[in-house]
Amino acid sequence: MSTDDKKTGRARGEEWWTTKIIEMKPGMIRLRGYAIEELIGRVSFPAMIWLMLRGELPSEEQADLLGIALSAAVDHGPQAPSIAIARMAMTCGVGINSAMASAVNVLGDVHGGAGEQALAFFGDIAAAMDAGHALEAAAAARLDRFFAEAEGYVPGLGHRFHPVDPRAPRLLAVTRDFAGRGVVPGRFADIAEAVEAGVERRKGKKIPLNIDGATAVIYGELGFPPPLTRGLFVLSRSVGILAHAWEQSQQGERNKGPLPREWLWAYAGEPARDLPKAEDE
Incomplete structure (x- = not known):
């Protein structure tokens, strides 16, 4: 029997949600x-x-x-599913x-989760560099594995x-500025x-860094693990x-639905048909 199992009454209750x-x-x-009361008015929200x-x-400076990364991803317009859902819900x-919860619930792997995936990807390269591989070789090996597997x-x-x-180059430039002042190493900017x-x-063509990759760079520079990147995106997009x-x-x-009421969806099913009559009809 564990120590926790032996505890009863108030001691057991107080330790139920240890934090x-x-x-x-x-x-x-x-x-x-x-x-x-000491934090209020002296500590910023970030x-x-x-x-x-x-x-x-x-x-x-950290x-x-x-705060810069959080501010950059607050909105991307009603064409973004999460924003459209919030507006329709209202x-x-x-x-x-309820509208905010409905919107946040669709921030998954495809819409909203790419920052986590990007930081995990960049982190694999960082780990290879820690093992002694040069940046270019580590990046090439990770890309080889990606294209072979996915x-x-x-x-x-x-x-x-x-x-x-338009957000990504600016975020990368800001990261470089902070790295130049010694706030962050600049390593994840190099990796990206x-x-x-x-x-x-x-x-054979350039596919530029996007907002997910650029914010992943900043969160990586600041030492946040990949899963928190998704949560930080949720905090950011919740503003929009x-x-x-x-x-x-x-x-x-x-x-209000997803389309104006005079525009209907494309129907691709069976043409109009009659229900067969019963024998006694």
Whole structure:
């Protein structure tokens, strides 16, 4: 029998949800050991995200870079499924929280999860470099394995709407600036550029870094593990989801579907047919 199994009563209850994140009693709230009243007004929202996820406060410059990445991915318009879903949900009479939840629930591997995939991909290259391989060789080996095992797009590259994602070059330049000041190593920026160059050599054309790849670079530089990249994207895109849900709620439309009502879907089923008559008809 374990020690936990032997505990009963209040001791068992208090340890049921053991956490290192928050301590709370009547009149007292501490986050990672810091009194909330000392954090309020002195710690920015990006710094609070860092503290909650990592357990320690970041430097001001680390928090600034995290905030830059979060700000870059807040919205991509109503053509993005998550935004469209939030707007449609609001026309159905649900609360703004339900609209946001509906939108967040579709941020999966295809829509919203590519940043996690990109950072995992870049992390494989970083691990090979740690094992003594040069950057170009490590990137080439990872790309060889990818194209041998998978079909589709290298995570973090290309965009179905933008020939060049306008956010990515700026984010990479900002990362280079922070690396030049010693805030981050600049290693993941190098890796992303090596991947981009490696794909261009194989494809014969440049497939530029996208928002997922660029933010993955920043989150990698700041030391976040790949799974948190998806959660950070959710935090970021929730801003746009909230803005669109609120805007839609002010427009007074009801039951708004994905297409104008005068446009119907393409039907590809059986032509019109009659139900066979029963024998007694």
